[in-house]
Amino acid sequence: MKIYGIACDKSGYPAIVQYIASDHQDICFTSIVKVPCLGVIKESEMLEALETDCDILLLAGCPLDSCHNLQGSRFAQRRAIKVNRLLEEAETTKRVYLSFGTSEKIAELKRVLDLARTILDKQPTT
Amino acid sequence: MIIGDRKPIQEILLMIGNRKKVLVLGCGTCVTVCMTGGEKEAKELASLLRIKGYEASDYTVERQCEHEFIHPLCDRIQAVDAVISLACGVGVQALSDFYSDKMIYPGLNTTFMGMPVEQGIWEERCLGCGNCIVHLFGGTCPVTRCAKSLLNGPCGGSKDGKCEVKPDRDCAWQLIYDHLKKQGRLDLLLEIQPPKDWSTSRYGGHRKMIREDMLL
Amino acid sequence: MSWLREILQSGQFAVTAEVGPPKGTDAENVRKKCDLVKDTVDAVNITDNQTAIVRMSSFASCIIAQNMGVEPVMQMVTRDRNRIALQSDFLGACALGIQNVLCLTGDHQSMGNHPQAKNVYDIDSIQLLQMFKTMRDEKKFQNGEEVKGEINVFLGAGENPYADPMEFRAIRLAKKIAAGAEFIQTQAIFDLKIFSRWMEEVRKMGLHRKAFILAGVIPVKSAKALRYMKNEVPGVVIPDALIQRMEAVSDQKAEGIEVCVETIRKVRQIEGVSGVHIMAIAWESIVPEIVKRSGLFPRPVKGEITSP
Numbered sequence: 001m002k003i004y005g006i007a008c009d010k011s012g013y014p015a016i017v018q019y020i021a022s023d024h025q026d027i028c029f030t031s032i033v034k035v036p037c038l039g040v041i042k043e044s045e046m047l048e049a050l051e052t053d054c055d056i057l058l059l060a061g062c063p064l065d066s067c068h069n070l071q072g073s074r075f076a077q078r079r080a081i082k083v084n085r086l087l088e089e090a091e092t093t094k095r096v097y098l099s100f101g102t103s104e105k106i107a108e109l110k111r112v113l114d115l116a117r118t119i120l121d122k123q124p125t126t
Numbered sequence: 127m128i129i130g131d132r133k134p135i136q137e138i139l140l141m142i143g144n145r146k147k148v149l150v151l152g153c154g155t156c157v158t159v160c161m162t163g164g165e166k167e168a169k170e171l172a173s174l175l176r177i178k179g180y181e182a183s184d185y186t187v188e189r190q191c192e193h194e195f196i197h198p199l200c201d202r203i204q205a206v207d208a209v210i211s212l213a214c215g216v217g218v219q220a221l222s223d224f225y226s227d228k229m230i231y232p233g234l235n236t237t238f239m240g241m242p243v244e245q246g247i248w249e250e251r252c253l254g255c256g257n258c259i260v261h262l263f264g265g266t267c268p269v270t271r272c273a274k275s276l277l278n279g280p281c282g283g284s285k286d287g288k289c290e291v292k293p294d295r296d297c298a299w300q301l302i303y304d305h306l307k308k309q310g311r312l313d314l315l316l317e318i319q320p321p322k323d324w325s326t327s328r329y330g331g332h333r334k335m336i337r338e339d340m341l342l
Numbered sequence: 343m344s345w346l347r348e349i350l351q352s353g354q355f356a357v358t359a360e361v362g363p364p365k366g367t368d369a370e371n372v373r374k375k376c377d378l379v380k381d382t383v384d385a386v387n388i389t390d391n392q393t394a395i396v397r398m399s400s401f402a403s404c405i406i407a408q409n410m411g412v413e414p415v416m417q418m419v420t421r422d423r424n425r426i427a428l429q430s431d432f433l434g435a436c437a438l439g440i441q442n443v444l445c446l447t448g449d450h451q452s453m454g455n456h457p458q459a460k461n462v463y464d465i466d467s468i469q470l471l472q473m474f475k476t477m478r479d480e481k482k483f484q485n486g487e488e489v490k491g492e493i494n495v496f497l498g499a500g501e502n503p504y505a506d507p508m509e510f511r512a513i514r515l516a517k518k519i520a521a522g523a524e525f526i527q528t529q530a531i532f533d534l535k536i537f538s539r540w541m542e543e544v545r546k547m548g549l550h551r552k553a554f555i556l557a558g559v560i561p562v563k564s565a566k567a568l569r570y571m572k573n574e575v576p577g578v579v580i581p582d583a584l585i586q587r588m589e590a591v592s593d594q595k596a597e598g599i600e601v602c603v604e605t606i607r608k609v610r611q612i613e614g615v616s617g618v619h620i621m622a623i624a625w626e627s628i629v630p631e632i633v634k635r636s637g638l639f640p641r642p643v644k645g646e647i648t649s650p
Contacts, residue, residue, distance in 0.1 A: 044166065047173030083170075089135045090174045273450050274421070274461075278468035278517060280510075281447050282502030282529060283576040290576035291450040303507050316513065318472060318521055321425060321465045321484065 190217025256326025394454025419448025
């Protein structure tokens with residue numbers, strides 16, 4: 001599974017770094033972009049990321065209730081939901097996934113990526 | 127302003143078929159404000175089309191309904207196989223008339239003239255009857271906002287201030303009554319309004335306005 | 343002269359009923375329904391694509407009714423026809439001897455079985471009344487041109503004492519009467535308190551002397567039907583006590599008839615009510631029993647009335 005990652009430097013990025021370090025070989029990050037906060041990512045930027053050779057866009061950031069910039073994760077969530085609706089309408093298998101956890105808890109990251117892989121495996125190959 | 131609703135993507139894909147090079151044209155006026163056809167939406171649609179394998183680009187102009195803004199698009203339009211206009215029906219037709227050898231596809235369903243009543247919700251306010259008499263009705267237009275366009279309303283289906291035809295919408299005649307009561311002008315409702323002259327509306331034919339003082 | 347007008351002007355308590363034409367071409371369907379009620383009512387309303395469901399036209403059905411000796415009240419709505427068609431049909435109705443016309447706006451097409459149709463609503467029911475009155479009394483079309491020939495029509499309208507804004511309802515009735523309404527048939531009455539209050543307002547304005555008011559009633563077959571009306575039909579107010587009363591009995595049909603008869607007896611006591619309009623749609627067969635139990639049978643026969 002090819003993942004384009006965008007992560008906030010407070011929580012998401014450290015989580016991804018730790019995740020990769022703990023030996024998960026069957027995933028491939030085509031890019032990992034560090035941003036100050038997920039709240040700055042616009043819908044068009046999410047879609048541009050998905051235009052690249054990847055299966056999913058992963059947005060990793062702070063938990064919803066303790067976002068370092070208060071609403072950043074919430075904004076990202078709203079926009080990701082909107083983008084996913086457009087992707088579904090366009091009948092493509094690409095999707096945006098959200099992982100909100102601190103650098104101590106990479107379990108959330110693993111759960112999200114496992115879910116993404118399961119869903120992608122179920123898609124009929126075109 | 128003019129409100130439009132974006133067309134489903136599958137409908138757009140059916141329209142353009144296998145015309146590979148596509149230009150998505152946004153409009154910077156009405157449809158930007160109702161968030162369905164502006165620069166943001168044009169970028170999003172172009173991205174989706176590229177994900178679907180099209181060679182799509184996007185560009186947004188101030189307004190697509192005026193020649194001065196669509197005239198400079200010549201090179202961009204000639205370079206593609208299809209144009210998806212996110213403007214209202216006026217803009218789509220302006221482009222079609224100007225670039226008459228090109229297929230201009232509407233990316234929006236133009237719906238009504240209205241306003242945002244709260245964030246994310248727009249309501250129709252005017253249908254352009256050509257003879258405005260809202261002052262006789264406390265400032266609420268019965269032609270547009272009453273489902274039956276009654277000039278001597280309300281009908282028997284007004285209940286708790288809501289319209290029986292669209293229960294999530296206010297009964298225009300309840301609003302008219304309330305406003306005139308506040309203004310102390312309920313006497314206006316005692317008069318029988320005569321049948322409307324519809325000849326100034328779209329029913330009288332395709333309309334045109336000429337300003338002699340502005341002709342060159 | 344219209345028989346309905348004659349009865350009302352003579353001071354007799356009038357009885358009218360309603361018949362819905364079929365969703366097809368079977369004239370016999372209209373005849374059968376009219377036959378069920380003809381000896382117990384003075385006139386029969388024929389609905390005009392009611393609730394925007396396509397049925398045989400009111401005009402054609404009125405002729406069928408007339409040909410079997412029933413006095414029709416032709417209902418006309420403004421939803422489907424513009425002023426040109428409405429005036430034209432009015433002339434045709436007069437030419438064929440129809441003498442009662444009820445002017446309505448009509449339910450919006452989104453409620454019917456052709457919701458994609460374009461509606462008309464060129465004019466509303468009050469403008470329609472005014473238009474027909476002018477044709478009859480001033481011999482002028484809506485555009486001012488002369489109308490030729492005899493026009494002798496008794497004009498009526500509907501009114502809903504329960505719709506909002508309630509404080510405006512009596513004034514709207516005044517407008518309808520000023521526009522030309524000579525008789526009024528109300529929406530079905532279940533809540534007598536509100537109806538009495540409305541009649542009080544009506545009497546205060548002297549409207550009961552300017553037009554004949556016929557109280558509408560609907561015989562209901564079950565508590566479930568009452569609940570349906572309460573929730574789904576706009577403009578109908580049903581007191582909870584009535585629903586509880588129906589639910590408490592085993593033979594709800596019989597109770598429904600009893601409630602209807604009671605309502606008729608009570609509205610007869612209210613000053614200003616000149617008649618009753620029984621809307622037993624799809625239950626026309628029950629009308630004779632209701633009329634008889636209400637003490638309104640036999641009905642006056644033509645030639646036996648002397649106007650006061």
